[in-house]
Amino acid sequence: MSNKLTRADQLRESIEEDIATGALLPGAPLDEAELTARFQMSRTPVREALLQLEAAGMVEMRPRHGAVVAKISLDRLVEMFEVMAELEAMCGRLAARRMSPEQIEALRASHFACQAAHDAGDTDGYYHLNERFHCLIYEASHNTYLRDQAKALHKLLRPYRRLQLRVKGRMNESFGEHQAVVDALAGGDGDAAAAALRGHIVVQGERFGDLIAALAQVQAQANVG
Template sequence: MHPTRQKRPTRAEVLRKGLEEDIFSGRLKPGDRLDEVSLAERFSVSRTPVREALHQLSASGLVEVRPRQGAVVAQITLRRLIEIFDVMAELEGMCARLAARRMTTEERTALHTAHAACADAVAAGHDVDAYYEANWRFHDLIYVGSHNTVLEETTAGLRLRATPYRRHQLNRPGRLADSLREHETVLQAILDGDGVRADSAMRDHVSIQGDLFADLLSTLPTDFVG
């Protein structure tokens, strides 16, 4: 098993990340129109990667497409944000519980490798981009390791809605190290074959409650959450 290596981001991914940063910083506000031509000029790309980036943002819920208006920055309700993370915590907890019982030796080795890549990103000066990619791999391996296709597809689908906020959280001081420690707890439970412990550890890792939820809200623009 080869170590996880960072892939070069596509133009659409670079553009999507730039727009996410604009939204989370407040430079782009709910209701602002995202014009394809203007974005193509700003990022010096054709309209094809712009459309792909807007499609990705629409899938994650940060952008909505309105009749005769095109793509605009969406406004998410506080209730909706809480519901997304509540369901993600339950789904990922179930994935971890089943993975603890069903993962093959090869899958467990791959999971350990993904965790090591996360640790390398933290050790390399808290490289958020490298950590995010390895983190994505870590969670994806657990979905697949559940050996339940319906659960895997459902969890992966909802992850698109949670992804921008989870990625944004990683920029909070100390969050990478905290996340890595939480991964270690999940990993050890899975390697021990302890489904109950793996479920609990993963739900604790994914859910945003108490101080963690307050920290997330404090980093969002005041008009972002309705």
């Protein structure tokens, strides 16, 4: 039983990655038979993986139509970013008080790694390093419940955070915002860290328009497919 669950977890992570990278677009079908053949496993772990993804909000189970990649409405997406911004702000506020010297150095090292990807114009590389940067802050809050909630919502928003980074100039802005976060955390300034992280995540103004445009492109690709 445990082996089946382990395989289900592996499949779930593979599908999550495909959704995050845009290989699976919103509305794309997830056929059980196709997944069974592709990953060479029985239908039991495939169904378990799809149920896990449904519970996480990444997949919709439709009667007589099977599973599809979930479509999130724009209003819902903005609400999720609002909550994400507050969770990150809370993590930053706590981390500023609780981070160990080793954790500060690890965050600086992560920031420098982001800089290398930024300087190389490597959007995909920056995206993965950016994810590690934020997860280090969640860990540094030393609040496991808050960390778990932040990671869960971060995972749901992965495809959309990745889309934002592909907007012209956004990677450069993101890196500058990271610098403000590192400076605040290294200085133990919880208020500044919270404000910097909130501003880094929240979707408003021009960023709101950019997100709409990026989503429209994804929808056009889905319609063509």
